Amino acid sequence: MPIGVIVLDDDPDLRDSLVDVYSLAGCACFAAASYAELTALPQEALAARLAILDINLGAEAPSGLDAFRWLREKGFGGAIVFLTGHARSERLVDEATRLNSVRLLQKPMSIQALLELLESRVKT
Amino acid sequence: MNDLAEHRALRAAASAALLALIGTLLDWTNWRHLPRVPGLFESFIVAIVVYLGALAVLYARRERPPEQLAAVLFLCVVAAASLFSWFGDQGLAARNAYFVPFENNKVAALAIALVAPRSLWAGFGGIAIFVGSALIHFVLFPPGVRALMAFHEPVTTSIYGLFAIALLVVRLRSLASHEELVRIRAERALLDQNARIFLAIRDLANTPMQTISLVAYLMRTQKDADLAQLASRVERSLGKLRELNDLIEKARAAAQPHGGGTSFDALAWLRRRGAP
Numbered sequence: 001m002p003i004g005v006i007v008l009d010d011d012p013d014l015r016d017s018l019v020d021v022y023s024l025a026g027c028a029c030f031a032a033a034s035y036a037e038l039t040a041l042p043q044e045a046l047a048a049r050l051a052i053l054d055i056n057l058g059a060e061a062p063s064g065l066d067a068f069r070w071l072r073e074k075g076f077g078g079a080i081v082f083l084t085g086h087a088r089s090e091r092l093v094d095e096a097t098r099l100n101s102v103r104l105l106q107k108p109m110s111i112q113a114l115l116e117l118l119e120s121r122v123k124t
Numbered sequence: 125m126n127d128l129a130e131h132r133a134l135r136a137a138a139s140a141a142l143l144a145l146i147g148t149l150l151d152w153t154n155w156r157h158l159p160r161v162p163g164l165f166e167s168f169i170v171a172i173v174v175y176l177g178a179l180a181v182l183y184a185r186r187e188r189p190p191e192q193l194a195a196v197l198f199l200c201v202v203a204a205a206s207l208f209s210w211f212g213d214q215g216l217a218a219r220n221a222y223f224v225p226f227e228n229n230k231v232a233a234l235a236i237a238l239v240a241p242r243s244l245w246a247g248f249g250g251i252a253i254f255v256g257s258a259l260i261h262f263v264l265f266p267p268g269v270r271a272l273m274a275f276h277e278p279v280t281t282s283i284y285g286l287f288a289i290a291l292l293v294v295r296l297r298s299l300a301s302h303e304e305l306v307r308i309r310a311e312r313a314l315l316d317q318n319a320r321i322f323l324a325i326r327d328l329a330n331t332p333m334q335t336i337s338l339v340a341y342l343m344r345t346q347k348d349a350d351l352a353q354l355a356s357r358v359e360r361s362l363g364k365l366r367e368l369n370d371l372i373e374k375a376r377a378a379a380q381p382h383g384g385g386t387s388f389d390a391l392a393w394l395r396r397r398g399a400p
Contacts, residue, residue, distance in 0.1 A: 011335065013332075014334055020342055021341060085334070107334040108333040111337065
């Protein structure tokens with residue numbers, strides 16, 4: 001059974017590219033452009049084992065942190081990784097670094113590092 | 125010279141002219157009853173004209189008063205007030221009775237220390253005019269008049285002068301420290317602003333860079349030699365962009381966290397600040 005991966009990013013090109021890369025690796029991807037899209041299909045989202053969340057999802061929009069809280073509230077048991085282009089000094093990013101059981105990765109990440117996230121989920 | 129210094133000089137000269145105007149009018153209400161002394165009334169008129177003239181010039185140049193002009197006007201006001209005090213002391217001496225001379229000079233020296241413009245020569249010059257004229261006047265008074273004066277003059281006036289100089293030095297140092305603090309804060313604000321601009325630019329570049337690296341990887345997976353060659357070029361260019369990214373990263377330490385719990389838009393943030 002393929003590993004389910006959530007890709008939450010408001011940038012369509014990056015979102016599609018991440019989906020393509022993980023699909024090539026044999027994953028079943030669930031792509032969402034916003035918090036609303038993610039939470040609209042809870043069954044698909046909660047079935048995944050890895051969630052890659054962008055932190056900033058557009059001006060004044062709910063953030064990746066809100067998505068993280070929603071996933072945890074709904075009992076999501078997979079790994080959660082924040083992938084952000086913003087500096088750690090930004091408030092939301094700083095807040096994300098304080099969360100337990102999540103990883104914070106800075107864009108641009110190497111392909112190898114992105115695929116290793118998947119390998120760690122296969123092992124678990 | 126800066127706006128802060130110019131406005132301080134304007135305030136100092138205007139305060140001095142207003143204080144001198146009030147003091148001179150109050151003195152005149154008492155001194156006009158003194159025995160007729162040549163020059164007292166004339167010095168009163170000259171002083172009033174100088175004060176009002178200084179105020180008029182300062183008002184006319186209030187938008188951008190040159191610091192030097194304000195300091196010169198300040199000294200003109202001091203000189204006019206000192207002249208009037210000189211003739212006032214002449215009037216007190218003419219009563220042929222015990223009197224306390226140089227009262228105006230003492231008070232004026234302290235007032236100058238408190239309101240003088242930032243220029244050293246204006247503050248020291250003003251104190252020197254009042255204390256110096258008192259000392260010269262003391263020397264010029266006949267021995268009979270000196271015998272009628274309060275004890276310890278001109279020592280008392282000299283002590284007032286020294287105290288005024290000390291007060292002026294402390295005040296000018298405090299002003300200099302304050303201006304330095306204002307300058308440092310302005311520089312810090314500018315650095316913070318620049319750091320945030322660099323960060324916003326870098327943040328905006330990170331997502332497309334990530335996309336390009338993924339697309340280059342996807343091109344390699346197509347098993348096409350030409351595409352693989354193109355992917356190599358793209359990856360080399362990405363490497364150069366990463367080096368630039370590292371340079372911008374150095375500005376990060378100076379940036380302040382932005383507030384708010386929702387997401388933010390780096391591009392909108394840059395546009396609000398007029399960046400292209």
